[in-house]
Structure formats: C-alpha cells, structure tokens
Amino acid sequence: MEAVRGDITEQQVDAVVNAANSSLLGGGGVDGAIHRKGGPEILSECRDLRAAHLGKGLPTGQAVATTAGRLPARWVIHTVGPVWSATEDRSALLASCYSESLRVAAELGAETVAFPAISTGIFGWPMDDGARIAVETVRAAETAVGYVRFVLFDERALAAFTAVLE
Helix, strand or coil, X not given: XXXXXXXXXXXXXXXXXXXXXXXXXXXXXXXXXXHHHHCHHHHHHHHHHHHHCCCCCCCCCCEEEEECXXXXXXXXXXXXXXXXXXXXXXXXXXXXXXXXXXXXHHHHCCCEEEECCCCCCCCCCCHHHHHHHHHHHHHHCXXXXXXXXXXXXXXXXXXXXXXXXX
C-alpha cells in the first residue's frame, strides 16, 4: 500500500476506483474527471447497468465495474460513498466501499488498484477519519489484489493517509 498525490485518471493500474454517485451517470469531482477522461464508453456501460439490474442506481457501499475506456487502467470500479453525518455512524458503509471494490477487483483478476479518498470531498467525510477507515479496511481485507495505491488530490489528504499508513 502506498499514498501518492496525483490524478487518479492517469494511474497505470489494473483498476481505478470511482467515487461515483448512485446514478452512475457522471457528476463532479473524481466521478466527473473519470467520465470526462475515460470517454463515452464508460457512460455507455453505466447506462447498460442501469437498464439491466441497477434501475434505481447503485446502493451506497456497493461496487460495480465497467471498462476504463480511454484511461490507462483496464477497468473502473464504481462505488457510492456515504454522505458524512454528525448524528449517524455511517462508517460501515464507507468501509464497505473499499472492501466491495476490492472484491470486485479480485473477481476481475485485477492485481493493482488505485483508490481516491472516498466520501471526503463534497460528501463531507472528515479527511483524517476517512483515511483511517480506508487504510484499516484495505489492510484487513482478504483479497487477491496485491497492490493498492491511494491517489490523493492535495497535500492535506496525502498527509492524512501517510500518517495512517505509518
């Protein structure tokens, strides 16, 4: 496991994880960047998933894979993180995003996976706690995935993840 500052759309790994919204039809932040840079193939497969068995969208904490389109990765694993709440503990849902993404990656045969800091942007999850949950969940996961990279957008996120990794 390692943490780096960078652009998740440029990662040369088997699978990149998308912090998606439940519609799977693109959005802001990581989701928008992956859809823009990955191209229309990703959106097309997301629409197919919605038409097939995800008619109401992808539930929070679950994960599903599509092509990576024009990204250097082979697959995009979409997961919907929880919105942070001061009054309700949603930690298990955030942990599920990481464990379910690793499960999907292993099913695909992916050996290397890049994660963003799920739910720590517009969904408001405190960065230090989000980093702790991410690293602890990945460390505890029984998975065939051999390498995980956390790709962080800024120095504050990198510092939070680096502190937990050490």
